[in-house]
Amino acid sequence: MKKKLSKEHIIQGIFLLIASFSIFIIFFIFFFLFKEAIPAFIEVGGDIFSTDFSNELGLGGAIRGSLIVTGGALLIAYPLGIGGGIFLSEVASVWIRRILKPIIEVLAGIPSVVYGFIGAIILVPFLTDSFRMISGFSLLAGGLIIGVMTLPIIISISDDSLKSVPREIKEASLALGATPWQTIKKVTFPAASSGIFAGATLGVGKALGETMAVLMVVSAITRAPDSWFDIFESGPVLTSLIAGHWGEAYGLKVNVLFAAGVFLFIIVSVMSIISEIMQYRIEKKFKGG
Amino acid sequence: MRNVFGKIINTKMLYEYVSLQRLLFLLSLCLSCLYALAGFTIVATLNYIGEDIYGYLFLIFGICFLLTGISSIKINKKKSVRILIFSLILFLIVFVSTAYPSSVGLQDYGLSASLTYNMIFSIGLIIFGLIGALLSLGALFNFKPLGNQYGAYFLLVVCMLIILYPLVIIIGQVTINGAPGITWEFLTSDVRGLGESGGILPAIVGTLLLMFIMFVIAVPLGIGAAIYLEEYAGGHFMVRVIKMAVSILRGVPSIVFGLFALAFFVPIFGISFLTGGLVLSFYALPMIIRSSAEALKSIPQGLREGSLALGATKWQTIRRVVLPPSLPGIITGVVLGIGEAAGETAPLLFVSTLIIKMPPNLLGMVASLPTHLYTLFGMRGGLGDEVEVAARMQNAWSTALILLTIILILNVVALVIREKFRKEF
Missing domain, CATH: 1.10.3720.10 (MetI-like)
Structure with a gap:
């Protein structure tokens, strides 16, 4: 009996070790990125936030570009994605839902390099034509493509959150004579909105971290756009800066690119942590109430 | 709700009037959907139609909504006023479109692009088509919450179609362009x-x-x-x-x-x-x-x-x-x-x-x-x-x-x- 118990303990220990592996990976990633980035932080100093990458090795322009692209992407992805989520979970019949769900999964599974390829070959010439741009490779194209790529996450999060609203609440509303749409608008959606919001921070992270599509449709020039609103220009984005300038980088530039990686890692991790904490609280609320 | 439906069933004349008017509503609904779809197709397939056609499109649109607005004025004042305002806006667009240059530069505002006539009016078709569809849906169902519901569902379906569109484009384009090379x-x-x-x-x-x-x-x-x-x-x-x-x-x-x-x-x-x-x-x-x-x-x-x-x-x-x-x-x-x-x-x-x-x-x-x-x-x-x-x-x-x-x-x-x-x- 005693021997068996100790065997059980060993097995549990092994599983704990395996499970802790994710924590090790996180620390490894942070440690090795930071190790390579330290020279950049020391030698470039405060200039790291300047918008001039070519001369001063500043990342300010890339951060601005990332924010513009992410903002544009979310402007597209949120309304459409939440609408799609409401349709899937509340409006669509069981059959339509069973057809649409895998299709949305396929949309999520299409590799980003294919999105980038299609974006560069089809979307970019179209934008050049529509807006009489010198070149359609622009932050606008990046925002559009990333918006489409973020859609599946927003859809599935909205769908899950809406589905997790207790059925009794909806039925009470319907029993009082409200139409299904009134129930969705006044009861289901408000109840699910905190969950949607919590999950939506994940969408922000995904949009910020997308690399290949941005690299292919925005192109990785170093000159930052002059204004915050000029989405019709090309410009550096944190991810495409790393990917596009790696080949020609040497010396301190390499360290600066690692610093860009550190920025990305920190921003996205903070987003994930916020989302996780919020989801935890919501779970608690629904269980408690 | 019973009141509204009761009136419709009891007053025969009114019922006939309503059904004729409903036909008009249906017509404007179809037209709106058609226009939204057309605008979407134009934007999506990147084939702009001739610039001078947009004026006529909006003119037909405006006339249709003017008729529906006038025909429903005795039934529901508030809704018909809304529809009439909408048709007025459409006529305004027709007027503007004749005077509009083929593109407007945004360089003065610090943007490095121009807005082309084609782009604006194709997107205009989508937006006004959707608004028109919502208005006629709202009028078609006299009971307001029901009209709202169908309007909202309509928008959600549109949402879903837009979401599915990139998938169709990607799979379609990749298949069409990629298949000839596969040996x-x-x-x-x-x-x-x-x-x-x-x-x-x-x-x-x-x-x-x-x-x-x-x-x-x-x-x-x-x-x-x-x-x-x-x-x-x-x-x-x-x-x-x-x-x-x-x-x-x-x-x-x-x-x-x-x-x-x-x-x-x-x-x-x-x-x-x-x-x-x-x-x-x-x-x-x-x-x-x-x-x-x-x-x-x-x-x-x-x-x-x-x-x-x-x-x-x-x-x-x-x-x-x-x-x-x-x-x-x-x-x-x-x-x-x-x-x-x-x-x-x-x-x-x-x-x-x-x-x-x-x-x-x-x-x-x-x-x-x-x-x-x-x-x-x-x-x-x-x-x-x-x-x-x-x-x-x-x-x-x-x-x-x-x-x-x-x-x-x-x-x-x-x-x-x-x-x-x-x-x-």
């Missing part, structure tokens, strides 16, 4: 030149090799972690920390994985398939953990308790009772996770190359289908004469088609397994 030789020969001739066999085999490495490394780690999280430690502090780590790892951008590979794996394993496979395994790990945990969670608690009550140990219970029924769910997650990771390019960006010869070396540079596609795309600008560039683009499309096919097959496999699983429970 037996393309699938089974080495890459020749700079990708303009020969096939993509090394890239296909490279992708399969990466998948195999992921299968060996990420799957045991992922399932093991899920078992710990779901079976051993319920509500433990450690579980919160691990779950947090998994969700952070899930969010880490793929390019950061690439940098990590460069800083950590490359000094150990060199620029090799091993490095590529390891970093992709780490990338796929959180997805596999999450879906496996999901599958384990769906096993009823009663099964576990029954087994434990019979005197089985925890490990015996997991191995004999919990794992078998949750296996289909786990496999689904594994297939989807590995598929998604195999389609990634960014983590491999710094270790990949254009592999020319078979077989790929486990310790040689990486080439997989996505990196091959990216390399071909990167060389579209030059390197060789026009014929070679065109051949390279053709190969890029075909590579994209093969890649998409593999991803689709994996998705279908996952779907089939899941459907079977659903029937069992």
